Structures are given as structure tokens and as C-alpha cells.
Amino acid sequence: MQQVTPPRRDPAPSRWAYRLNRLWLTPLFRVLLRTGLPAFCVVFGAGVWLSDQGRRDDLGAAIQNLRRSVEERPEFMVKLMAIEGASAELDEDIREIVPVDFPVSSFDLDLEQMLQTISGLDAVKSAHLRIRPGGILSVEVTERTPAIIWRGPAGLELLDAEGHRVGPLQARAARPDLPVIAGQGADGQVAQALELVAAARPIAHRLRGFERMGGRRWDVVLDRGQRILLPEGDPIPALERVIALDGAEDMLSRDLLAVDMRNSARPTLRLAPRAVEEYRRLQLIEAGATNG
Amino acid sequence: MTDLYQSQCAMRRMRKQAMDRGVIAILDVGTSKIACLVLRFDGTDRFRGADGVGSLAGQSSFRVIGAATTRSRGVRFGEIDAMNETERAIRTAVQAAQKMANVRVDHVIACLSGAAPRSYGLDGAVELADSLVSEQDIARALASCEMPDIGDGREVLHAQPVNFALDHRSGLSDPRGQIGNRLSVDMHLLTAEAGALRNLLHCIKRCDLELAGLASSAYVSGISSLVEDEQELGAACIDLGGGSTGLSIFIKKHMIYADSVRLGGDHVTQDISKGLQVPLAVAERVKTFHGGVVATGMDDREMIEVGGETGDYEHDRRSFSRAELIGIMRPRVEEILEDVRARLDAAGFEHLPSQQIVLTGGGSQIPGLDGLASRILGQQVRLGRPLRVQGLPQAATGPAFASAVGLCLFAAHPQDEWWDFDIPAERYPARSLRRAVRWFRDNW
Numbered sequence: 001m002q003q004v005t006p007p008r009r010d011p012a013p014s015r016w017a018y019r020l021n022r023l024w025l026t027p028l029f030r031v032l033l034r035t036g037l038p039a040f041c042v043v044f045g046a047g048v049w050l051s052d053q054g055r056r057d058d059l060g061a062a063i064q065n066l067r068r069s070v071e072e073r074p075e076f077m078v079k080l081m082a083i084e085g086a087s088a089e090l091d092e093d094i095r096e097i098v099p100v101d102f103p104v105s106s107f108d109l110d111l112e113q114m115l116q117t118i119s120g121l122d123a124v125k126s127a128h129l130r131i132r133p134g135g136i137l138s139v140e141v142t143e144r145t146p147a148i149i150w151r152g153p154a155g156l157e158l159l160d161a162e163g164h165r166v167g168p169l170q171a172r173a174a175r176p177d178l179p180v181i182a183g184q185g186a187d188g189q190v191a192q193a194l195e196l197v198a199a200a201r202p203i204a205h206r207l208r209g210f211e212r213m214g215g216r217r218w219d220v221v222l223d224r225g226q227r228i229l230l231p232e233g234d235p236i237p238a239l240e241r242v243i244a245l246d247g248a249e250d251m252l253s254r255d256l257l258a259v260d261m262r263n264s265a266r267p268t269l270r271l272a273p274r275a276v277e278e279y280r281r282l283q284l285i286e287a288g289a290t291n292g
Numbered sequence: 293m294t295d296l297y298q299s300q301c302a303m304r305r306m307r308k309q310a311m312d313r314g315v316i317a318i319l320d321v322g323t324s325k326i327a328c329l330v331l332r333f334d335g336t337d338r339f340r341g342a343d344g345v346g347s348l349a350g351q352s353s354f355r356v357i358g359a360a361t362t363r364s365r366g367v368r369f370g371e372i373d374a375m376n377e378t379e380r381a382i383r384t385a386v387q388a389a390q391k392m393a394n395v396r397v398d399h400v401i402a403c404l405s406g407a408a409p410r411s412y413g414l415d416g417a418v419e420l421a422d423s424l425v426s427e428q429d430i431a432r433a434l435a436s437c438e439m440p441d442i443g444d445g446r447e448v449l450h451a452q453p454v455n456f457a458l459d460h461r462s463g464l465s466d467p468r469g470q471i472g473n474r475l476s477v478d479m480h481l482l483t484a485e486a487g488a489l490r491n492l493l494h495c496i497k498r499c500d501l502e503l504a505g506l507a508s509s510a511y512v513s514g515i516s517s518l519v520e521d522e523q524e525l526g527a528a529c530i531d532l533g534g535g536s537t538g539l540s541i542f543i544k545k546h547m548i549y550a551d552s553v554r555l556g557g558d559h560v561t562q563d564i565s566k567g568l569q570v571p572l573a574v575a576e577r578v579k580t581f582h583g584g585v586v587a588t589g590m591d592d593r594e595m596i597e598v599g600g601e602t603g604d605y606e607h608d609r610r611s612f613s614r615a616e617l618i619g620i621m622r623p624r625v626e627e628i629l630e631d632v633r634a635r636l637d638a639a640g641f642e643h644l645p646s647q648q649i650v651l652t653g654g655g656s657q658i659p660g661l662d663g664l665a666s667r668i669l670g671q672q673v674r675l676g677r678p679l680r681v682q683g684l685p686q687a688a689t690g691p692a693f694a695s696a697v698g699l700c701l702f703a704a705h706p707q708d709e710w711w712d713f714d715i716p717a718e719r720y721p722a723r724s725l726r727r728a729v730r731w732f733r734d735n736w
Contacts, residue, residue, distance in 0.1 A: 013387050
């Protein structure tokens with residue numbers, strides 16, 4: 001009789017199925033196959049693809065393009081530079097030393113470098129840079145205010161109250177309001193000079209300037225070639241004394257060459273040669289009168 | 293002898309290796325089913341019971357994480373008959389258990405029920421060199437046992453020291469460190485047919501598994517189904533399997549006798565098949581659902597339908613009463629039990645202080661068997677189920693799994709065997725490097 005139902009399938013795994021099953025249950029093999037193999041494929045594929053120089057360049061260019069396309073969005077573009085707190089001259093200087101051709105992407109601006117450049121200017125005390133919304137590079141500058149004129153080896157220069165150079169000066173007449181200092185090491189003693197200027201206010205109409213003598217003491221130079229030789233220590237009281245004498249006896253309007261205050265115990269006047277002659281003549285007259 | 297020692301030591305090493313790895317498989321190759329359990333050991337004795345609380349027969353340290361059963365093929369009388377078929381069945385069971393456990397198993401402990409086990413009681417005695425008993429003395433005592441003639445083509449399966457006596461004191465379980473002059477030992481030797489063992493080894497090897505232990509099925513079902521006091525006071529465990537019936541006698545927690553009767557549930561099925569003219573599968577089903585050994589008046593009225601596929605109406609629509617079925621089954625079951633009785637008598641079971649008999653194995657589920665058994669075997673008969681072990685699926689808790697569960701316990705806490713002790717130095721071959729090393733270790 002013919003068999004109606006096919007023979008039942010053998011439930012036993014074949015030898016190879018059994019071995020593969022056991023292999024699959026091996027933890028190390030499993031980890032290798034599940035993570036090791038895909039990782040290897042990815043790395044190997046990427047390596048093969050990148051082994052060609054042209055593809056590598058293309059990839060670099062594509063990345064660069066993508067980067068540029070983000071950087072050059074209008075949100076990130078800087079269109080102009082606004083400088084605040086600077087005089088017209090300084091404004092021009094800043095625009096000159098910070099050459100940025102607008103519009104430029106804010107990613108390309110090296111604000112740190114620009115800040116250093118601007119702060120490097122003599123006339124700039126401090127500066128702040130920031131990019132304001134709307135694409136404006138805003139430069140806020142605090143200028144140094146010139147407090148004194150220094151006649152240095154390179155000509156007239158403006159200094160601020162701390163002795164820092166502000167800028168050159170073409171002519172003394174351009175800034176008649178500022179006092180002049182000169183001499184060796186004068187630019188290092190601006191603070192003391194300013195104190196002297198303040199003390200010399202009563203004789204300001206006659207004041208020509210201050211000269212640092214031998215790098216250690218001040219001479220006050222007045223018009224008509226007069227000088228007040230101040231001591232090394234405590235020059236201000238000495239100057240005040242001279243001014244007081246002048247106020248009391250109108251001393252400085254006389255024919256003096258110098259008032260020597262270097263030794264405070266023995267102030268000395270140096271008369272002009274003609275005045276000396278005159279003084280001698282008068283003494284002779286006085287003596288003659290007495291004698292005759 | 294040295295061969296046996298080496299191979300058994302290799303198996304012990306394999307078992308230790310498996311313990312270190314933490315996963316080991318249990319393979320019960322039976323006539324009707326092949327069961328595979330995967331055990332995971334959570335470190336060595338993580339659970340240490342407090343004083344007086346045992347570690348629950350050593351089973352708390354392992355857990356069954358995979359279990360699979362498949363119908364056995366190619367096994368007859370508990371011995372491998374068709375190697376390829378058995379190999380495929382083992383593969384099926386192991387793969388299913390591995391899938392459930394989700395872990396790869398490399399080491400397996402197996403048991404087999406057939407192979408005509410034969411028990412020998414040996415004794416040996418030595419005079420102690422110094423009065424303190426050391427491991428070396430025990431090894432010497434074990435080695436002094438006279439090896440009986442076990443016959444050609446037989447291998448030693450178990451060789452367990454069951455009793456130590458020191459001078460006049462007997463019944464010591466562990467004489468190490470005790471003081472005396474003469475140490476004598478009783479050893480139980482279980483041998484089996486080498487051919488059957490070799491076939492099983494070969495099958496397991498062909499499945500890419502390493503054998504980490506081999507046990508007799510009668511012994512391991514005794515471990516799992518006898519409760520502690522039964523093991524202590526004396527009891528026999530009768531494992532009614534498919535192709536063979538194993539029996540083991542325990543006293544003082546040691547097996548002292550094991551044997552097997554080459555009759556089992558399959559013979560009952562064959563009887564039904566022949567007597568009722570039905571296929572074996574139908575006979576098996578009828579036996580399982582309607583079988584019994586004690587007929588009552590009710591059974592005459594309970595008719596059992598058996599289908600058929602011959603196309604002959606008369607043949608396909610037959611039915612018979614349960615009483616007829618019982619009439620077929622009972623003589624065969626009686627025969628099995630009579631055989632067991634004969635073996636027990638031969639072993640001197642009636643001299644034991646307690647004569648508890650525990651029936652286990654798949655055949656013990658026949659209704660009314662305990663009544664029949666108590667008539668044949670003695671009054672103290674009970675049906676035994678294997679110990680409950682952690683993680684065992686419900687489907688594998690029946691008496692048919694007694695030997696599988698016993699193997700788990702055997703794997704967790706093996707009994708000391710003869711090969712667990714070092715060979716005494718004088719037994720080593722001359723000029724052995726090991727012997728030189730030992731001499732150095734002993735003298736320096």
C-alpha cells in the first residue's frame with residue numbers, strides 16, 4: 001500500500017547546524033560578529049574610499065564649501081565698522097591699521113588680534129570690540145587726553161597725565177593751553193611736572209616751560225630768559241616760596257637771570273650783567289654820596 | 293588500572309574546569325527519552341548554611357537554566373544500539389537546552405541505565421606508618437583492596453569507599469586525622485560493560501562535547517529520590533525506566549549495591565501492542581492514559597477506543613475494556629518486580645535495618661503500582677519523586693526525571709571515589725618523575 005502521509009521531518013539538527021548553533025552561542029564570536037564585523041566593514045570601506053587623493057580633496061572641498069555656506073549666511077555677515085569715542089584723526093588711524101574690507105563673515109574676524117592692534121595705538125587708552133546684531137563691528141575707544149607737551153629728541157610730542165605718548169605735535173602754537181617740558185628724563189616725571197604746573201599757576205602768564213636738569217631736578221623757564229632753579233627734593237614748596245616772594249616784592253619782574261632755590265637755606269639770585277653793572281653803579285653812587 | 297585512574301582523573305579535571313566556567317550540562321541517555329539540563333554554578337559554595345543547616349543537599353549553589361527532553365532513538369535496554377540515531381537525539385536535546393539557557397555548553401556529565409552494572413564489595417587494610425591517618429594512608433588502604441576479576445570487556449564505573457574502620461572502631465565516614473594503628477576500608481565497586489560505555493563516549497564526542505563525568509543511572513536516581521534518613525538507614529531505590537529497571541541500595545548515605553533488570557516500560561508497551569494488535573505509538577498512549585495494574589469492576593465498563601488507519605472498519609473501530617488492558621500490563625509489571633525482588637534478595641536486602649523501597653522513574657506512574665509492589669517487594673514501599681532543584685521547569689519534575697535531577701546533585705557534590713586520592717607512591721612505575729617529586733615533597 002502506498003504511503004499517504006510523507007515521513008515526519010527529523011527534528012534533529014544536522015551536524016553543521018548544530019555546530020553553527022554552538023558557535024553562535026559562543027560569547028566572543030557573538031561580540032565579534034555583532035560589533036567587530038560591522039565596525040571593520042565601515043572602517044575598511046572608509047579607508048578604501050579615502051585611499052584616493054582626488055576623493056580626499058573632493059571631500060575636503062565639500063566640507064569647506066559647507067562651512068563657507070554656513071559662515072556666509074547674512075546673519076553672520078559684518079557690513080561696517082562703527083568707531084565710538086575717537087577723534088576724527090584716531091578714527092582714521094584705526095581704519096587704517098585695521099584693514100577689513102566689508103562685508104566679511106564674522107567667523108573670519110579675529111577680534112582678539114584687532115583689539116591688540118587698536119590697543120597698540122598710542123592715542124588709545126582702552127578699547128572694546130564687539131559685533132553688534134545687524135552686522136556692525138563696533139569699536140569703543142577711550143582716547144588718551146594730552147596733558148603736557150614734551151620737547152623730546154624727536155620734536156614736540158603730546159603726553160598724557162601718566163607720561164604715555166599720545167601723538168606728535170607739529171607746532172607749539174597748536175596747543176598753547178598745555179605746558180611744555182624738556183630735558184633729559186622729563187617724560188618720566190610727568191606727574192611731578194603737572195604738580196609744578198598747578199603750583200605755578202600764579203605766574204602762568206610768564207611761564208614758558210619746565211626743563212629737567214641732569215635727569216634729577218626741575219628748572220622753571222620763564223620768558224625773558226629767566227629761570228627758577230628748583231631743588232631735587234620738595235620742588236613744590238620751593239616754587240611756592242618763589243611765587244610768594246614774587247607776589248610780595250614783584251621779584252620776577254626785575255632784571256634777574258635766575259632764582260636759585262637749590263639750597264633752600266640759601267636762595268640765591270643771579271642778576272643780568274647789566275643789572276649787576278647798574279647795581280654796582282648804584283652802590284658806587286651810594287658809596288660816593290656817603291663818601292662825598 | 294592506571295589507565296582507569298588516568299581517565300577518571302581526566303574526567304574529574306574536566307568537571308573542575310566546567311565548574312570554573314560555571315556551566316555544565318547533564319545528559320540522561322535513557323531508552324524512552326533523552327533529557328538534557330544545563331546547570332549554572334554561582335561560584336563555589338556561595339551559599340554556606342549556618343551551623344546545623346546543610347546547604348540543602350548542595351543544590352543551592354547551582355541553578356537549572358536550560359532543560360530539554362527529546363524522544364530517544366536508537367537506544368535499547370539503556371544501551372546505545374544505533375549510534376547515529378542516538379547522536380542525533382543527543383544533538384536535538386543539547387541544542388534545545390542550549391537555546392533555552394542561551395549559553396554554550398562544552399562539558400557534559402552523562403549517565404546510562406543499561407550496560408549490565410555489577411557490584412562488588414571490596415575491603416582492604418593497611419598498618420599505619422605513623423599513628424595519624426593521612427590522605428596518603430587512605431590512598432594506600434584503597435589501593436590495598438584486592439581487585440576482583442571483573443571479567444573481560446568491563447570497566448569500573450564507580451569505586452567508592454563506603455566505610456572506614458580504624459582498629460576496632462568501624463563506621464567512620466572520614467578517618468583523616470584520627471589516631472590508630474590499622475586502617476581498613478570497605479569499597480563498593482561498580483562495573484559496567486566497556487562496549488556500552490565506549491559507545492556513549494563516542495556519541496558524546498561526536499556532538500563536540502567533553503565528558504566531565506559518568507554515572508550509573510540507578511545510583512543517581514537513588515541520590516535524588518531517597519530522602520536523607522532513608523539513605524542513612526537503608527533503602528532501595530527502584531528506577532522503573534523505559535528499557536531497563538535500575539535498583540540501588542543505600543545505607544549510611546553510601547550506595548552499597550546497584551544492579552539493573554533488563555525489563556522496563558517499553559516491554560509493557562510491546563505487550564499491549566501485541567496483545568491488542570495496535571501500533572506501538574497507540575499502545576504507548578493507551579498505557580499512559582488508561583494503564584493500571586489493579587482491576588476493579590468499574591474497569592470492565594470503561595471502554596477504550598483505538599483508532600486505526602487500515603481502512604477496514606471492523607479493525608479501525610475496535611474498542612476494549614480497561615480491564616483487558618490491565619490484564620495485559622499486570623503480568624509484565626509483576627515480572628519486572630519479581631526480577632527486582634530476586635536481585636534484592638541476592639544482594640541481601642532483608643538484612644538491612646530498614647527496608648524502605650522507593651519506586652521512581654517513568655514506570656512508577658502506573659496507577660496502583662505501589663499496591664502491587666508492596667505485595668511483591670515488602671511492606672515499606674512508597675512512590676518517590678526527585679528532589680526539587682532550583683530552576684527546574686515544572687515539566688521536568690516528575691519521577692521520570694529522577695536520574696536527571698540526581699545527576700545534577702552528583703555534579704554539584706560528587707561522592708569521593710577511589711581516583712580522588714593520589715596513587716600511593718609505591719604503586720607508581722619505577723623511575724617516575726612524579727615519584728621523585730613526591731619523594732622531595734614528603735621529605736623536605
